[in-house]
Amino acid sequence: MNIKRILLGVVFVGLISGGIFAYMLYTSFFTPNTSFNAEEAFVYIPTDASFEDLEECLVPFVDDFKSFESAADKKGYLKNIKAGRYKIAKGMNNNELVNSLRSGNLPVKVSFNNQETIQDLAGRVASQIEADSVSLLAAFDDSKFLNAEGFNEANKLSPYIPNSYEFFWNSSAQGFRDRMLKEYKRFWTDARIEKAKELGLTPHEVIALAAIVHKETAKIDERPRVAGLYLNRLKSGMLLQADPTVIYAIKKESGNFDQIIKRVLYKDLELDSPYNTYKKSGVPPGPITMPDISAIDAVLNSEKHKYYYMVANVENFGYHMFAENLSQHNRNKEQYIRWINAQKIKR
Template identity: 70%
Template sequence: MYIKKIILFIVLAGLVGGGLFAYKVYNAIFTPNTSFNNEEAFVYVASDATFEDVKGSLDPLLTDMETFEQIAERKGYSANVKAGKYAIKKGMNNNEIINTLRSRNLPIKLAFNNQERVHDLAGRIASQIEADSLSLLQAFQDEKFLSDNGFNDDTKLSMYLPNSYEFFWNTSAAEFRDRMLKEYKAFWNASRLEKAKRLNLSPNEVSALASIVHKETAKVDERPKVAGLYLNRVRKRMFLQADPTVIYAIKKSTGNYDTIIKRVLYKDLEVDSPYNTYKYIGIPPGPITMPDISAIDGVLNAEKHNYLYMVANVQNFGYHKFAESLAQHNQNKVQYIRWINEQNITR
């Protein structure tokens, strides 16, 4: 009888102990373990992050780090950290948090606008993904990559089309560059290539001309007309005489891309650069900025007209007055010169 009591006690103790253990494990797995009040918090896990790094990022967000670590080890996550951006939602338990960190890398919306140099683009992209600006710049300027894909130091900017794209935060520099090449090739579809061919221009030349159109007018509806004007000049072997190219030539020659020039002076027209379209006939060797898609399509779908000259329209700001003859242009120019002098714009 005594032995039976002992056995019964041991069984009961085991059941109680097992129950307590099971309860403890259940709580560790399924009890909410977040300490923040917002609906969600984001965690960024670097490509070279260790489990200790992850715990450091999570520490301000969790109520009980010990139970998180225990479950992470049991589920194998501590030895298999995944890079990315993750959303930890309020009230998540350890099981949900770990499942999120294992398989729910969130895409981000990456955007860039019209940059004048790949250096500027690298800085812009580095602020949005894991890759740093130096690695991005090295990828952008890789000579073999450029040569293999039909670009050079002057035309490399053409490959990047300002827009919004979906990426993972832990995208590498080479992955970003390669994706942009893919987007570029998709953009230059058969229809656009045929239009460029009819203009007797390569895609790189279209982009270079579009960059001038982009700088000359911010009005999307005016871009086909401006493009038509410059194409008329190209066909007639005239100087393009585009002020934005002079400004770019000055920036490039001085290395100071922060230079602000509101008024191009006659002395500026003497800067010796293939980008100065007052000294060199034809389209510059590369873009002076990343043109918008609307500017590229403005060139590919340029208006057919006989205009060869234009000047800013001070009666309708943002637009231009167009002329077929130099005499008419000079008349239009009088109003602009008078206005710019009244504004006391000397540089």
């Protein structure tokens, strides 16, 4: 009789203990454990994150980190913390949180536009992915990479075509660079390469010329006409005489790319720089900015005309007045000179 009572007591205690354990396990895994009011939040876990790093990332978003830790440990996640950008939804339990952090790495949209320097590009990209500007700049400037892919110091901006791209947030600097090289090669289709050849230009020269077109006009519908003008000059052996190249030369010479120059002076035209197209013939050795795709395609699909000169149209701001000869150009130029003097723009 006593043995039966003991066995029944053991069974009873076991059931109670099992129930408590099951309840604790259920609570650990399946009780909602988020602490934010929005419908969703994003957690960014750095590469090679330690447990302490993970805790720092998650504490602002979970109600009870200790219960999360317990569940994550039981599921083996703490031995394999994964870097990336993860979405967690309001009301998620620990089981759902761990599953999301284990396999839900989401990409980010990385966008960059017309940066003038490789340093600007590195800073812009670093604000959108994990890699910092120092590591990105080192990857962009890597001489082995540049030499192997046919780039140099002057045209190292060329592989980066302004657009929006999907990347994982934890992409490395080298990973970003190499992906952009693939995008560059994909951009230069056989059709585009053939059009460049018909113009007597290499892809590097097309981008350098497109950068001038981009700087000359923000009006996409005018870019093919401006491109045609510069191609006419190249074909006839004329100097490009593009003011944006002089402005770039001034900035590069001074090392100050933040300065704003609204007026090019006659003395500026004497600056001895490979980018000064008032003194140097042909296309500059590299782009003076990162041209939009619209500017690149404007060069490849330029308007056929007989214009060799242009000046800003002050009656239709953003656009230009075009001329086939110098006398006509000088007449067009008078309206611009009167306007700029009236504005008292000295520089």
